[in-house]
Amino acid sequence: MADALRTLVNAELSQPVDPRVTAMAEAIAARHGAASRAVLFYGSCLREKQLEGLMLDFYLIVSDYQAAYGKRWLAIANRLIPPNVFPFHHDGLAAKYAVLSESDFRREVSGRARSTSVWARFAQPSRLVWSYDRDTLERVVDVIQDAAPTLFQYTLPMMDLTSPFGPGDIWKRGFALTYGAELRAERSVRPSSVVDADAERYERFGLAALARIAELIGVGSNGEVALFKRADRMARQWRRMQWKGKALSVLRLAKASLTYAGGAEYIAWKINRHAGTDIELKPWQKRHPLLAAISLLPRLLRSGAIR
Known part of the structure; x- marks a missing residue:
C-alpha cells in the first residue's frame, strides 16, 4: 500500500x-x-x-x-x-x-x-x-x-467515533471545517456536494489516505488508524486555525489591492462572491485600491463572512 x-x-x-x-x-x-x-x-x-x-x-x-x-x-x-x-x-x-x-x-x-x-x-x-x-x-x-492525509489527520479527531463512518463522511466533515477557516459564504451543503459529485474518486483517495496515515504514524490498539491528536486538543486547534485563516484571508485581500490589476474591483468581486454581498465601488475606491480594501473591511465583518 x-x-x-x-x-x-x-x-x-x-x-x-x-x-x-x-x-x-x-x-x-x-x-x-x-x-x-x-x-x-x-x-x-x-x-x-x-x-x-x-x-x-x-x-x-x-x-x-x-x-x-x-x-x-x-x-x-x-x-x-x-x-x-x-x-x-x-x-x-x-x-x-x-x-x-x-x-x-x-x-x-x-x-x-x-x-x-x-x-x-x-x-x-x-x-x-x-x-x-x-x-x-x-x-x-x-x-x-500529502494533501489528503493532512486533511484526514486534522479531521479524524473531529469525527463522532461512537458512530460508524466511511471515507466520504471524513471528506465532508473536513471540507466543512476548512470552509469555515476561509472567507466563504457558500451554502452549508457545498462541502457535501463536492464529495457527492465524484463519490468514487473520494472513496478511493480516502482509503489510500487512511492507509498512508497508518504507515506514517501507526495504528491503534484495535487496528484502527491512529489519531493525530486528541479530540479536545484538535477542536481547540481548529478554532485557532479558523480565526487565523480568516485573518489571513483579509490580509491577502488587502495585499491583492496592490498586486492585482484592478485590485479594488477584484476585492469587491471576491467579497460579493464569497460573502453574498452586493458591493458597488465608488470612484475614489477604484482610484485608491488599498484605501478601498480598508474601507470595505467593516462591510466584510458585518456580512458574517468573518465569524
Missing part, C-alpha cells in the same frame, strides 16, 4: 485537459521565466469542465520569489503573506493564478502549514498542466500526495 496514494495522485495529475488550458499554463510559466517550475490547474472550471465566461484557477510554483519577479517588493509580499495572486488573459479566456515557491508549497500541504487553504485545495482534484522537467513533476507528486 506504500505507493497506492502516490499512484492515484500521479494518475490524476496526468489526466488530459482542454488544449486551451495547457496553452494558458505555458503562457503563465513564460511570464515568470526561468523561475517557473510547475503550473497546476484546479477549481470549479476543472470540476465543471466549463471554460467560457468563467475565471480559471491556477497555481504557479516557482523556484524562488526573487527570481520570479522583477520587483523586489512583490517577492517580499509573496514571502510574508503567500500567495500573491495575479489576473491573466489568454486566447479569450480569463484566469487568476497564485504564486508559491517550491519550499512554501511543500510546507503548506503539510501539517506545518500556516493555513488550511493549500492542502484543502490539493486534496481535491487538480491537473499538472506544465512542468519544467521530469524531476519537477516527481517533486510535485510527492508534495500533493
Whole structure:
C-alpha cells in the first residue's frame, strides 16, 4: 500500500485537459521565466469542465520569489503573506493564478502549514498542466500526495467515533471545517456536494489516505488508524486555525489591492462572491485600491463572512 496514494495522485495529475488550458499554463510559466517550475490547474472550471465566461484557477510554483519577479517588493509580499495572486488573459479566456515557491508549497500541504487553504485545495482534484522537467513533476507528486492525509489527520479527531463512518463522511466533515477557516459564504451543503459529485474518486483517495496515515504514524490498539491528536486538543486547534485563516484571508485581500490589476474591483468581486454581498465601488475606491480594501473591511465583518 506504500505507493497506492502516490499512484492515484500521479494518475490524476496526468489526466488530459482542454488544449486551451495547457496553452494558458505555458503562457503563465513564460511570464515568470526561468523561475517557473510547475503550473497546476484546479477549481470549479476543472470540476465543471466549463471554460467560457468563467475565471480559471491556477497555481504557479516557482523556484524562488526573487527570481520570479522583477520587483523586489512583490517577492517580499509573496514571502510574508503567500500567495500573491495575479489576473491573466489568454486566447479569450480569463484566469487568476497564485504564486508559491517550491519550499512554501511543500510546507503548506503539510501539517506545518500556516493555513488550511493549500492542502484543502490539493486534496481535491487538480491537473499538472506544465512542468519544467521530469524531476519537477516527481517533486510535485510527492508534495500533493500529502494533501489528503493532512486533511484526514486534522479531521479524524473531529469525527463522532461512537458512530460508524466511511471515507466520504471524513471528506465532508473536513471540507466543512476548512470552509469555515476561509472567507466563504457558500451554502452549508457545498462541502457535501463536492464529495457527492465524484463519490468514487473520494472513496478511493480516502482509503489510500487512511492507509498512508497508518504507515506514517501507526495504528491503534484495535487496528484502527491512529489519531493525530486528541479530540479536545484538535477542536481547540481548529478554532485557532479558523480565526487565523480568516485573518489571513483579509490580509491577502488587502495585499491583492496592490498586486492585482484592478485590485479594488477584484476585492469587491471576491467579497460579493464569497460573502453574498452586493458591493458597488465608488470612484475614489477604484482610484485608491488599498484605501478601498480598508474601507470595505467593516462591510466584510458585518456580512458574517468573518465569524
